[in-house]
Amino acid sequence: MSVSAAPTDTLHRVLTAERRPPTPSALSATFTLGWRAALKIKHVPFQLFDVTAFPLMMTLMFTFLFGGALAGSTRAYIQFLLPGIVVQAIVFITVYTGVGLNSDITKGLYDRFRSLPIWQPAPIAGALLGDVMRYSIAGVMVIALGTILGFRPQAGWFGVLLAVALIILFALSVSWIWIVVGMLVKSPESVMTSSFLLLFPLTMVSNIFVDPATMPGWLQAVVRVNPVTHLVDASRGLMHGGLRLASVGWVLLASAVVVAIFAPLAMRMYRKER
Amino acid sequence: MTAAIETVALKKVFGQTTAVDAIDLQVARGTVYGLLGPNGAGKTTTIKVLTTLLRPDGGSARVLGHDVVRESAAVRAKVSLTGQFASIDEDLTGHENLVLVARLFGFAWREARARATDLLDAFALADAGGRQVRTYSGGMRRKLDIAASLIVTPELLFLDEPTTGLDPRSRNQVWDIVRAIAGEGTTVLLTTQYLEEADRLSNRLAVIDRGKLIAEGTSRELKASVGGNTLHVRLESADQRASAETLLASALGATVTNGVDAQVLSAQIADATRVPDAMSALARNGVGVHEFSLGQPSLDEVFFALTGHAAEASDTEVVS
Numbered sequence: 001m002s003v004s005a006a007p008t009d010t011l012h013r014v015l016t017a018e019r020r021p022p023t024p025s026a027l028s029a030t031f032t033l034g035w036r037a038a039l040k041i042k043h044v045p046f047q048l049f050d051v052t053a054f055p056l057m058m059t060l061m062f063t064f065l066f067g068g069a070l071a072g073s074t075r076a077y078i079q080f081l082l083p084g085i086v087v088q089a090i091v092f093i094t095v096y097t098g099v100g101l102n103s104d105i106t107k108g109l110y111d112r113f114r115s116l117p118i119w120q121p122a123p124i125a126g127a128l129l130g131d132v133m134r135y136s137i138a139g140v141m142v143i144a145l146g147t148i149l150g151f152r153p154q155a156g157w158f159g160v161l162l163a164v165a166l167i168i169l170f171a172l173s174v175s176w177i178w179i180v181v182g183m184l185v186k187s188p189e190s191v192m193t194s195s196f197l198l199l200f201p202l203t204m205v206s207n208i209f210v211d212p213a214t215m216p217g218w219l220q221a222v223v224r225v226n227p228v229t230h231l232v233d234a235s236r237g238l239m240h241g242g243l244r245l246a247s248v249g250w251v252l253l254a255s256a257v258v259v260a261i262f263a264p265l266a267m268r269m270y271r272k273e274r
Numbered sequence: 275m276t277a278a279i280e281t282v283a284l285k286k287v288f289g290q291t292t293a294v295d296a297i298d299l300q301v302a303r304g305t306v307y308g309l310l311g312p313n314g315a316g317k318t319t320t321i322k323v324l325t326t327l328l329r330p331d332g333g334s335a336r337v338l339g340h341d342v343v344r345e346s347a348a349v350r351a352k353v354s355l356t357g358q359f360a361s362i363d364e365d366l367t368g369h370e371n372l373v374l375v376a377r378l379f380g381f382a383w384r385e386a387r388a389r390a391t392d393l394l395d396a397f398a399l400a401d402a403g404g405r406q407v408r409t410y411s412g413g414m415r416r417k418l419d420i421a422a423s424l425i426v427t428p429e430l431l432f433l434d435e436p437t438t439g440l441d442p443r444s445r446n447q448v449w450d451i452v453r454a455i456a457g458e459g460t461t462v463l464l465t466t467q468y469l470e471e472a473d474r475l476s477n478r479l480a481v482i483d484r485g486k487l488i489a490e491g492t493s494r495e496l497k498a499s500v501g502g503n504t505l506h507v508r509l510e511s512a513d514q515r516a517s518a519e520t521l522l523a524s525a526l527g528a529t530v531t532n533g534v535d536a537q538v539l540s541a542q543i544a545d546a547t548r549v550p551d552a553m554s555a556l557a558r559n560g561v562g563v564h565e566f567s568l569g570q571p572s573l574d575e576v577f578f579a580l581t582g583h584a585a586e587a588s589d590t591e592v593v594s
Contacts, residue, residue, distance in 0.1 A: 009449065010396040015458040017392070020426050021380035023351075032377040036363065036370075043365045058330040108361035112422070115325055116378050251395060 026119035030126050033113075036129020040100075040135070047096060049112035055089035056145055062209060063149055070210060075150040082146040083163060083235035083257045084208030087228060089142045090135045090171045091203060095195035097131055098178025102189045121267065124179060128172060135171050139164045154193045155241040163238035164252060168232050176262035207232050227254035276339040278303045278461040286333030288320050292321040296333065301463060301478075306456045308472030308479035308493075309465040312577070316485040317465035318358055321432050324463070325355045338429055354428035360415040361408055361422075368394060368418050369403040370525045376424045386402035393421040397451070413444025420451060427553060431455060435466040435473060449475060469576055473497075481580060488580050497570065498544075500579040504571045505541045505549060510562030512536040513515050518561045525552035537564070541569065542579075 024032070041048060059081065062070075067077030104110040104123070113123045143151070143160065153160050177198070184190050205219070206228040212220050223229050230250040237243030286294040294316045300309040309317045323327040324337055326346040334341065340348040362371045372390035373383075381389060394403040397417045407415060416436065425433060436452065436560045437445040445475035452475055455460050466472050472479045473493040481489040481496070489496055497503075505526070509518055515532065518539060523530045526548050543549070549568055556563055569578070 010392070011454045012458065015394050015424065015455065015460075017427075017428050021382075024378060024380040028380075029378055032374065035377075036366065036374050040363075040365045043367075107364075108357045108359045109363060111322075111327055111355070111357055112361040112375070113378070114327060114351055115353075115355050116375070118378050119345065122378075137501055149569070193407040 016079075022111060023117050024119075026122060026125075029118040029122035029131060033123055033126020034129030034133075037100075037127060038133055040130070041133060048093070048134060048137060052089055052093065052141055055092060055142060058088070059142065059145060059149070077145055078149045078151050079154075079240065080236075081209065082143070082151045083239050084206070084232045085146070086139055086142050086164065087167055087232050087235060088203045088208055089138050090167050091174060091228065092199055093134055093138055094131070094171050094174040095192060095199065096134065096180050097127055097175040098180075098182030098191040098195070099177055099188045100127060100130075101182035102185065102191050105183065106187065110244050120271065124266070124270065127179075131172060131175055132168060135168045136164070139167065153239040153240055155237075159238040159241075163235040164250065166234055166238070167231060169228070170251055170255050173258040173262075174271050176266055177261055179266040180262050180269065185264065202226065202228050227251060230254070276336070277301060278305075279307075279335070279337055279463065281324075281333065281335040283333035284320070284323065284330055284335050286316075286323055286328060287331045288319075292485050293322065294330075297482065297485070297487050299480060301461065301489070303461050304456075304465065305477040306327050306452070306462040306475050308476035309463065309482060310467070310469060310472045310479050310576075311465070311482040312467060314317070314484075315482045317482060318434055319485075320482070321355065321434050321463070321465060325353055325432055326350055327355075352428060353430045353432060354423035354426075355432045356416075356419050356423045356434065356436065358438070360407075360419045362415065362419055364408040365406060367406055367413075368399055368410070371407060371418060372422055372425065376425045379426050381425075389425060393424065398423045398447075409445070413440050413447065416440060416448060417451070418443065420448070424455070427458070428460060430461045430463065433462060435465055435467065438467065445471075469493075469570055473570060481576065483577065483581055495594055500542065500571050500576050503543055503546050503568055504575055505543055505552075505566065505568050507539045507556075507566045508535075508564040509537045509539070510564045514561045515539065517559065518556060519560065521559055522552050522557050525555045542575070 042203070062081055063074050063078050067074035067081075071077035071080055101110075101124070104113075110123065178191065178195070181194055185191055185194065205222055206226050207223060208228070212223045212229075215223065227250065230247040233244065233247040234251055237247065277300055281297055281298055281299045283296045283298065284294055284584045285292065285296055297316075297320060310319065311317050319328065323330050324335055324342060326342050326349050329343060336342070337349045340352075356577065362409055363374070366374065369390050372393055373386045376386035376389045377392065391400075391403070394400045397420070398419060399414060399421070401415060402410065407418065410418065420433070420436070431500050432534070433452065433480055437448050440448065451469070452462060452464065464475065478490070478492055479496065489499065507518070509515060515536065519530045519532070521542060522539060526541055526543050527545075528541045530539055532539060546568060552565070553566065
């Protein structure tokens, strides 16, 4: 009946090699799951490109089509546009946190993780760790394209670094929304579809592409309460100088509020069936 | 020593559906136990409750002496689950998948990699270890999934439909693996839709239907209650069915039933040694036989004998 003798012998050896290691620490489990997220970026780089492609396309289109009309020259416009495009690119890929979690749930991988004797929130913490990597890579890609098109940060590259850090912080708070959505809906595709309902208005009705001064008053009011507007303001300030601390404050406040609402909700849903 | 699994009036409800309805199970340590039933019978839900992934709505369950609700962490530390759908990451390679699980069990990187390599060797997957799992066949995925469940040899291994959808060769490989695991003293609880599989692998089995346990015992006991083996005869011509029925009934001493197909006759027989006589009786009387087969009763036949209704897959299989 046996396929061949050798595997059965090795199977015996493997099964009797009784050694149960100590339960991993919360940090170790989180880093291991972060390593998994890094492997996924390595094996499926497409996941990074398909969403980053849209902001890259917008950068090229807006710069060359409207740059001259909006700011006098394409070179002048890219200075204005780039900080906002970095925000859009990174906020867009937050949805993959939910897509990834949902596909882990539907594929049964999530059950495997939950049945292991690990710190239970580790899969979520590990996914967020992977997100930091994805957000950083996306940020670098957009800034590299911008630099080719003539973007020169007047406050220096350290300011750019600070701006990206602030954007990633905000993006991590938005990720919690997708974690909740990822646990609610039936398929990864539905997570993707629902994301456009939030992310398009959030990034378009803002100051990313144009100065809101020429918009009708009611729209300006909407733009002003959009946290993305404040994030873009803060990023421009950090990259080019003239930072208003109030905008950083609003971004931190908005992030805190989103996390305060969605993180406990996500953790409760995660633990529900125990 | 306590039983590996002991449930009393276990119950799990999803909305209007009672997926597990007052099930009592006793599984002795070191045995292979089969849960037999059609889709939607409640097999997967039972396993999810026993592995602490779902909380029971009534009754109690103890796994290796620990209560699944109050001592869920202790249960999780001792059991391993291979779900119905391969719970491995398709984007990662086979080796990376095993390293991931080994790391989550607490192995250091070097040990985790060594353990992964050993398991791939043992499951004859060494050549495919560096490939992404999305390129694997169904049989390879299933083997990798079982390997992931053995990173730390569990005291109790749950296998949810380990061979569903596999080709015969892969199915035989999985059977060999299950036997080897059981041979090392691990208790195995497996679910299946195939009586043959339950019969070949398990010491005892339970038949469940619509959340209820309808029969329990050794496979010999169960088959005896169904009526032993089943003989199927396909005639060359439907015209001879009436005479063939009479001939078979007298030669076998059993009730002969007509199949849906007008050329087919079936009989549940307790004594297979009378089959050759029955077949030659047909030949002597000029009844042409196109083909015949003697086999174990199918799940449908077991169900028909036990419940009086066919094993229809219910549409309420709850996977959540």
